[in-house]
Amino acid sequence: VFSDExxxxxxxxxxxxxxxxxxxxxxxxxxxxxxxxRPENVQTTNGVLNITTIRKIxxxxxxxxxxxxxxxxxxxxxxxxxQGWNKFCMTGGxxxxxxxxxxxPKTGGLWPALWMLGNLARATxxxxxxFVWPYSYNECSEKNRHSQQISACSKVxxxxxxxxxxxGSPEIDILEAMMGSDEKLPNTNITRPYFSTSLQIAPGLExxxxxxxxxxxxxxxxxxLEYGSNNTQLNPFFYGVxxxxxxxQFTYQSDAISANTHLAKDFFKxxxxxxxxxxxxxxxxxxxxxxxxxxxxxxxGIKGSSLNLTNTEIPSxxxxxxxxxxxxxxxxxPLPCPAGCDCKCYECGNPECMCGLPDGFCENIxxxxxxxxxxxxxxxxxxxxxxxCSTKDRPSANYITGHKKDYADKAGGHKEPxxxxxRGGGYCKQNSDCGYPTKGSCSESKRCVCEDDFTxxxxxxxxxxxxxxxxxxxxxxxxxxxxxxxxxxxVFAGMVFALFxxxxxxxxxxxxxxxxLPRNDTAxxxxxxxxxxxxxxxxxxxxxxxxxxxYDPMGATDQNTVTYCVIDGRLLDE
Numbered sequence: 001v002f003s004d005e006x007x008x009x010x011x012x013x014x015x016x017x018x019x020x021x022x023x024x025x026x027x028x029x030x031x032x033x034x035x036x037x038r039p040e041n042v043q044t045t046n047g048v049l050n051i052t053t054i055r056k057i058x059x060x061x062x063x064x065x066x067x068x069x070x071x072x073x074x075x076x077x078x079x080x081x082x083q084g085w086n087k088f089c090m091t092g093g094x095x096x097x098x099x100x101x102x103x104x105p106k107t108g109g110l111w112p113a114l115w116m117l118g119n120l121a122r123a124t125x126x127x128x129x130x131f132v133w134p135y136s137y138n139e140c141s142e143k144n145r146h147s148q149q150i151s152a153c154s155k156v157x158x159x160x161x162x163x164x165x166x167x168g169s170p171e172i173d174i175l176e177a178m179m180g181s182d183e184k185l186p187n188t189n190i191t192r193p194y195f196s197t198s199l200q201i202a203p204g205l206e207x208x209x210x211x212x213x214x215x216x217x218x219x220x221x222x223x224x225l226e227y228g229s230n231n232t233q234l235n236p237f238f239y240g241v242x243x244x245x246x247x248x249q250f251t252y253q254s255d256a257i258s259a260n261t262h263l264a265k266d267f268f269k270x271x272x273x274x275x276x277x278x279x280x281x282x283x284x285x286x287x288x289x290x291x292x293x294x295x296x297x298x299x300x301g302i303k304g305s306s307l308n309l310t311n312t313e314i315p316s317x318x319x320x321x322x323x324x325x326x327x328x329x330x331x332x333x334p335l336p337c338p339a340g341c342d343c344k345c346y347e348c349g350n351p352e353c354m355c356g357l358p359d360g361f362c363e364n365i366x367x368x369x370x371x372x373x374x375x376x377x378x379x380x381x382x383x384x385x386x387x388x389c390s391t392k393d394r395p396s397a398n399y400i401t402g403h404k405k406d407y408a409d410k411a412g413g414h415k416e417p418x419x420x421x422x423r424g425g426g427y428c429k430q431n432s433d434c435g436y437p438t439k440g441s442c443s444e445s446k447r448c449v450c451e452d453d454f455t456x457x458x459x460x461x462x463x464x465x466x467x468x469x470x471x472x473x474x475x476x477x478x479x480x481x482x483x484x485x486x487x488x489x490x491v492f493a494g495m496v497f498a499l500f501x502x503x504x505x506x507x508x509x510x511x512x513x514x515x516x517l518p519r520n521d522t523a524x525x526x527x528x529x530x531x532x533x534x535x536x537x538x539x540x541x542x543x544x545x546x547x548x549x550x551y552d553p554m555g556a557t558d559q560n561t562v563t564y565c566v567i568d569g570r571l572l573d574e
Contacts, residue, residue: 001387002088002376006049008435011460013082014039016419018461023082026409027060027075028124031328034077034346036060037124041080048271049371053079053102053110053325055348055362061411076347077365081324085122086400086407086418088466089318089389093378096275101177101268102325102367105193108180108332108358112325112369114274115176118169118317119389119396120150122417127406134254135168136201136312138285144203147245147252150399159399167394170315171200172290175274177263180332180358187215187236193263196235197276197292197300201312204240204253213237222257222309226291226301232261255310259292259300271372280316280384288314318389318396325369333358388466424450426457434459 004020013023023039036058042051055076062073095116103110121129131149140153150167157163173196180192210216215236227233235258244251266272273295281288281304288304304314329346334356337343341355348354348362378385390397400407400417407417424440426433426448434440434448440459443449450459 001090001093001378003373004049005373006044006371007047008439008460009044009046010433010458011044011456012039012458013042015414016422017456019421019455019464020088020461021082021084022087022418023080024124024409026124026412027058028081028326030124030126031326032330033326033328034075035079035327036075036077037081037324038078039080041078042082047372048100049082049323051080051082051102051112051323051325051369051371052366053077053327053369054366077327079325079327081124081322081326083123083322083324084320085117086119086389087320088387088464089119089320090376090378090385090387091316091318091391091394092278092280092382092385093376094275094277095174095321096273096373096375096377097174097323098271098273098372099175100271100370100372101179101193101263102369103179103268103364104360105179105263105265105268106181107360107364108178108192109327109361109364110179110325110367111176111328111331113176113322114174114371115322116172116174116276116319117322118171118315118319120167120317120399121169122407123322125407125409128403129169130406131250132167133169134171134200134202135166136170136315136317137168137203138166138313139311140164140166141203144252146249147203147243159402160395160397161399162393168202168317170317170319171198172276172278172315172319173198173200173258174276174292178332185237186213188233188260189230190233190260190262193267194260195263195274196258196260198235198256198258199290199302199315200240200254200256201307201310201315202252202254203310203312204242204255205310206253210236210239212239222255222302222306224303224306225257225259226298226303227259228298228300232259232299234258235260255312257302257306261294261299271370279314281314282384285313285316288316290314317394318386318391320389321374323369323371323374325367329356421455422457423455423463424448424457424459426459428458 011018013021014025015022023042024037025039027036035053038058041054042049044050056078057074057076058078059072059074061070063070097114099114102112117123118132118134121133131147135148135150137144137148138152140151142153145151145153148166148168150161150165152164152166155163157165161167175195175197177195178192182191182193185191205221208220210221213236215234216239221239225234235256237260238256238258240253240255242251242253273293275293275296277289277291277293279288279290286304289301291301292299302314307313329343338355343356345353346356348357354362378387404415404417408414424434424447428434428442428446428448431437431442434442434450435454435458436442438451439454440448440450448457448459450456450463453463455461455463
């Protein structure tokens with residue numbers, strides 16, 4: 001039902017250039033990120049999609065939460081993220097990537113990832129994920145009704161959504177690779193390099209939870225998880241994160257149900273197939289499953305019945321694809337900070353800022369994460385396998401429009417989340433620049449002109465469309481038929497009434513002073529509450545689209561959302 005073979009060199013993916021993908025152009029302030037994402041770091045070369053991580057300074061405007069002031073800051077690593085948010089989404093099916101991992105397998109610091117996220121949240125735009133990530137829960141619970149933005153307790157459906165249906169943005173991680181030295185890690189036979197496959201959902205298990213770095217005790221974790229071989233084992237280094245908000249009723253626990261698989265050197269030299277089979281649940285939330293595969297061999301599986309522990313569900317939300325390489329001090333970096341190093345800065349070539357970097361990190365970049373293709377399959381005539389980002393049962397178009405500031409790059413000056421796709425018009429010197437003879441040609445004015453089936457500034461992207469466009473989300477109102485004379489009388493009466501009300505309100509405001517009533521935090525979940533993150537130990541975690549509570553350099557006022565994945569177990573305190 002979908003494929004991108006990346007076989008045409010020269011494609012670029014900046015906003016407005018491709019109907020399937022967007023390479024974001026913004027700072028990443030999640031997970032103690034050390035990189036800045038730029039679209040020029042995502043291109044097609046030599047028949048593959050190439051996400052390149054390089055050393056380059058990017059300056060940006062940061063915000064100090066304690067002093068409440070802005071200041072100039074810089075990052076010294078530049079990398080790329082490409083995402084299909086609100087362009088191509090699927091519910092159910094098989095998703096397959098053919099990819100080669102970047103860098104040296106024994107050198108830590110790079111964080112390549114292939115993953116999926118529910119369309120209600122946009123990766124790295126933390127305002128969109130507040131109280132949405134990673135919910136996969138469709139029950140009315142007094143405990144969770146405040147912390148779940150779109151709760152099954154709602155008796156009225158807003159933004160075209162059905163009343164009484166809980167919504168969220170669960171996460172499926174197909175690959176998150178951890179490189180580094182191969183010494184023994186605690187409570188597992190898996191050594192680095194390895195990659196994690198995970199389902200991240202909320203609400204999570206409350207009460208007595210597994211300790212980080214330890215295996216769960218009976219009854220304290222999800223049962224019935226399936227493993228394909230001894231080369232894949234439960235991930236004991238991360239069980240989820242507690243997202244703390246004020247007031248307390250907005251705090252909630254998320255869970256990461258995760259497994260680790262060892263990687264051989266060949267995975268960094270050749271392309272290998274990483275895939276997940278996703279069967280959504282039944283209409284009542286029961287059933288469904290997730291199964292992960294490596295080169296066609298089964299690794300790990302989660303059945304819907306295993307989630308009965310928290311009454312969560314296998315995801316039923318439309319989800320989109322994400323490919324990126326991150327660099328974060330919370331992923332593969334020395335923890336705790338080495339003796340004599342304050343770890344306040346990380347910069348290759350600066351003696352004062354190199355002590356906190358992993359051994360060999362500076363020599364390991366530039367590094368290229370290569371994706372040969374992405375393919376999506378769905379079962380024919382299966383009503384649970386659906387294409388589209390805003391579907392009949394899980395609409396999101398009106399919600400996103402109503403909250404578009406949370407999905408847009410405000411710091412970059414964009415009011416709209418996505419720019420219209422530019423068709424042709426890119427500067428060219430010769431026909432081949434525009435994909436001649438099949439895709440486009442170079443005009444006399446040195447601008448690309450696209451053939452019917454191709455688009456983008458250089459005509460190099462197939463003009464793919466959503467074959468399942470979102471249904472029109474309208475409010476239907478029955479209007480009585482009025483005769484012309486009676487219509488005029490109604491309009492006149494309305495004008496008189498409005499004038500009367502205006503005069504009364506004006507006089508009352510002149511007669512008395514009043515204060516604005518305090519806002520109801522239960523109704524507003526847009527950043528009026530201060531939030532912090534806590535984890536089950538003092539060890540830092542890591543994740544792809546979490547929020548960093550220390551500051552918000554993008555100037556966002558929304559509560560940061562925090563998420564995590566695998567932690568470097570070698571560095572855990574016993």
